[in-house]
Amino acid sequence: MRGIKKFRACIDVGIIRKIMKFELNSLPRNCPDETIIAEMKRVDAIIGKDILSRRDFDKHSKINSTTICNRFGNSTWKDVLVRAGLEHKYGGQDFISEKVKQNKSHRLTNDEIIEEIKKIAKILNKKEITTDDVKNHSKIIGPAVIRTGFGSWKKAIEKAGLEVSIHGHRHSEDDYFENLLNVWTHYGRQPLYREMSLTPSQITVEGY
Structure with a gap:
């Protein structure tokens, strides 16, 4: 219940106004492929890094990376970069959603x-490791998998003989808002409660 209240409180008038303003600057979902590719190149030029990661891309783009992958036939991020002529920007690891990790973890013991x-x-x-460490360095487990298996993040980390990071679960207000914007843009509407725990959300609904 606390998660629901926090999530609802987050959807206040001020945030809705900001999201509406943001959506005016976002690409329409039915825009031509050429427009999407041009947007990818624009964002790449803004970021100016050797690698164009999905995380960096989503921070600056007018269209979410998951939307692009789905648009191009459920392609991987690598395939999308190749299509945009940015194959040299691939970092060697695609984003793996919590849902995929949960499916893989069904065969794993505690x-x-x-x-x-x-x-x-x-x-x-x-x-000590954080939830972001697990997200970025494991292809078979994620924070949700760990919590499901052991009841809490703390219990699992202690079981592994590690120290519990006091910063492991904290997100800034900007992180919450940016995540909400990404999910809102992905669906083209105010997201449902359960959708905040699905890709492309980077913060589960319990975090709100």
Whole structure:
């Protein structure tokens, strides 16, 4: 219930006005492919990095990366970059949604999940890891998988013999707003409560 109240409180008049203003600057869902490709090149020029990640792209683009992938026949981000002539901007790892990770994790035992957590900590050479660390460095588990298996993030991290980061679950107000904007733009309407836990949302509804 607390998550529902927080989520509803987030959809206040001020935010709706900002989203409406944002939508005026977003690409229409039925725009030509050429317009989407031009937008990708525009955003790439703004970011100016060697790699064009989906996270960076979504921060600056007028259309969400998930929408683009779906538009081009459920393509991978790599395929989309190739289509836009930006194949040299691929970073070598596609975004893997929490839903996909949950499907993969059905065959994993809790011990195997713990081993994956330890593996991430070892790769990063850290005594504590955050939810973002898991999202960015595992292809088989995500924060939701961990919470489902152990009841809470804290229990799983302690089970793995690691320290619990006090910053692991915190997001800034801008993070919440930006995430809401991305999801709102993706659906072209105010998102439903359950949709905030689905791709392209980067913060689950419980986080609100």
